[in-house]
Amino acid sequence: MPIKQIEIKAFKSIVNQTVDLGQLNVFIGTNGAGKSNFLEAVGVLSCAVAGQVSYSKLAERGIRLSAPEVFKSSFRNLDRKNAFSLKAQFDDLTYSTTINPNNEANFDFSAEAIDRNGFRIGGRSNWGITLESTSMPKERMNPFFSKGQSVISALEILGAFTEAESLQLQALKDYAIYAISTPILRGVSSDDSHKEPLGLYGGSLSVALKDVIDEIHNAKTKTHDLNRFFKLLDWFESIGTTNAISSELQSNHLHTGNNVVSYTDKYMRTNFNSLYAYDVSEGALYILFILVLLMHKKSPDIFALDNVDNSLNPGLVRELMGNISSILKEHPEKQMFMTTHNPTTLDAIDLFNDQQRLFVVARNAQGHTEIKRISPPANFTREQWVEKHQGLRLSEIWLSGLIGGLPQGF
Numbered sequence: 001m002p003i004k005q006i007e008i009k010a011f012k013s014i015v016n017q018t019v020d021l022g023q024l025n026v027f028i029g030t031n032g033a034g035k036s037n038f039l040e041a042v043g044v045l046s047c048a049v050a051g052q053v054s055y056s057k058l059a060e061r062g063i064r065l066s067a068p069e070v071f072k073s074s075f076r077n078l079d080r081k082n083a084f085s086l087k088a089q090f091d092d093l094t095y096s097t098t099i100n101p102n103n104e105a106n107f108d109f110s111a112e113a114i115d116r117n118g119f120r121i122g123g124r125s126n127w128g129i130t131l132e133s134t135s136m137p138k139e140r141m142n143p144f145f146s147k148g149q150s151v152i153s154a155l156e157i158l159g160a161f162t163e164a165e166s167l168q169l170q171a172l173k174d175y176a177i178y179a180i181s182t183p184i185l186r187g188v189s190s191d192d193s194h195k196e197p198l199g200l201y202g203g204s205l206s207v208a209l210k211d212v213i214d215e216i217h218n219a220k221t222k223t224h225d226l227n228r229f230f231k232l233l234d235w236f237e238s239i240g241t242t243n244a245i246s247s248e249l250q251s252n253h254l255h256t257g258n259n260v261v262s263y264t265d266k267y268m269r270t271n272f273n274s275l276y277a278y279d280v281s282e283g284a285l286y287i288l289f290i291l292v293l294l295m296h297k298k299s300p301d302i303f304a305l306d307n308v309d310n311s312l313n314p315g316l317v318r319e320l321m322g323n324i325s326s327i328l329k330e331h332p333e334k335q336m337f338m339t340t341h342n343p344t345t346l347d348a349i350d351l352f353n354d355q356q357r358l359f360v361v362a363r364n365a366q367g368h369t370e371i372k373r374i375s376p377p378a379n380f381t382r383e384q385w386v387e388k389h390q391g392l393r394l395s396e397i398w399l400s401g402l403i404g405g406l407p408q409g410f
Helices: 035-050 055-060 151-157 163-173 182-186 205-219 225-232 282-295 314-330 343-348 382-388 394-399
Strands: 005-011 014-020 024-029 084-089 093-100 108-116 119-124 128-131 134-137 176-178 236-242 260-265 274-276 302-306 335-340 356-363 369-374
Touching (some): 024 314, 035 093, 035 176, 035 369, 182 282, 205 236, 205 260, 260 282
Parallel strands (some): 176 302, 302 335
Antiparallel strands (some): 108 119, 260 274, 356 369
């Protein structure tokens, strides 16, 4: 599993939180509780590990391009810090950084440290830098190690990481937050992110779907994860892509790309049973996007889905989450973060599976974001859990207010 733990201090609404992660991590809570702030903190860490925190790098990962001051926590009766701190723990490596967002071009690294099993292999402080036990004062610092460049980049040039460590770091570098948009999925709005393979907002779904279908055909297999689509939405007979756009299926008032997603509906007349993405339900587009994201070889190993289940029927959400869990089990190298407002999302989470974790996100009395993992008490069995909650589903337990994360007075 790529990341075991994330620690966040003085970042937006998160004053001080440490979150122990699984493979599938679901965050639920009220609007404005700080769920997206957690996803963005991971995104800033991704930029730092990749070598530089800048607005262009933040945009590549789907992070809101807030003014520099907005990145720093600001609360009454709490001294405001000039910088925020982030830490990621992998298997053997631990990377931490303190970042001062006082520059519209690049955010400055105030401090960095990367340890292996508790031993420092690189770092930066006000005195200078350390690379593989070699220290250099500021006056001897090579321009390569300017404040705008991470020490990880220097250590990579020196070959300081094992192959496994490099893969874990690369997974975090490739991290992205997906917040898909219905008009973009339909092909009538553009996706300016240009993120391979799908676009952060769904703009390249047709291209990525073609890649997945071609790979399936080349493998000559009838058993593949794309079949899950037809189990979730059984009124479709087939899905594909086409660049031969028919005027019978798309109005000349629309201006889409040259390649579109096409669906065949098994209940329509056989001489007219095809539809393009513009005319199918948005739920079908959202589910297809998520499945392709999980299947495509170029998809990031660590990624986040921000509120993408809000357009889905509650029962469909539950079934989709079950399929996501099943696919992730087959790909231990992948790690997923998901925010939701839909309580039925929780019903497919197995709290007794340590790789599936539920977090309730809420503001405390001071307004600070708190991220609380929901898990059964130690030594509890499934039977005891069911008995304690009188057979209620997780969605029902959450709606009852027993685990928090609901508006005051609900």
